[in-house]
Amino acid sequence: MDIKAYIESGILELYVAGQLSEKENQEVYELMQQHPELLKEVLEIEASIVKLTAATSPNSVKFDAFKDKITDAKVIQLNPKKTDWVTYSGWAASIILAGGLIWTLNNNTELTNQIETVSTERQLLEIQIEKARDNLAETRRLLDALRTKDILTVPLNGQGNYDFAYAKVYWNKNDNTIYLDAKGLPNAPEGKVWQVWSLTLNPLTPTSLGIIDNFNTDDNKIFAITNTNESQAFGITLEPDGGSASPTMEQLYTLGVVNTAP
Incomplete structure (x- = not known):
């Protein structure tokens, strides 16, 4: 099997996107068990999709960029006699709170990405363990058959x-x-x-x-x-x-x- 050509065919992207038939999904799943490089490619595709989703999410605004915009804002001279300190301090608190929420959401997104990556890697490990267990059982069965007295x-x-x-x-x-x-x-x-x-x-x-x-x-x-x-x-x-x-x-x-x- 030409692994490189199979990867370049785009079928793994369709598998991750859930666009294949049940039979095609089963074929790709079996090939992933037989070829670790296909499993690795699927993991990378899933990780790329997670990163792309995070990058295009409204929650992906970076607090540093937000902070820079605040720092670069024009200074407006106020008449001290007409300044309502409570009003402006309320606006400042709102800005700080908004920035803190954005930073928190960013951290939550990164944490979610890490959890999804760990989950995917765990699934990969479980597949490898199950394959090794099946191979061991099959090897024992074959050895028992080949050791039959009258064979x-x-x-x-x-x-x-x-x-x-x-x-x-x-x-x-x-x-x-x-x-x-x-x-x-x-x-x-x-x-x-x-x-x-x-x-x-x-x-x-x-x-x-x-x-x-x-x-x-x-x-x-x-x-x-x-x-x-x-x-x-x-x-x-x-x-x-x-x-x-x-x-x-x-x-x-x-x-x-x-x-x-x-």
């Missing part, structure tokens, strides 16, 4: 021009599940997906086990796949988006034969 391990080696590639299948026949460790495959190019195949060898008959459309965004690269076939081999090919009815042999990256010998 079959099938190495998938690179083929032809793709001899750099590798993968491994852990097949639990008891629950008709394979666990594919595909760490040895590169990210799928744009417009392509990895497709997993179950094979019988005589005659050669491929059966699709499905595509891995979230391969590029998955950190662990371990995928649980249902397999009810009497598989004699497994293969992985690179196919167009949506997958293919039969494997593209020119794009066969890995292949491994099941060894059932004790």
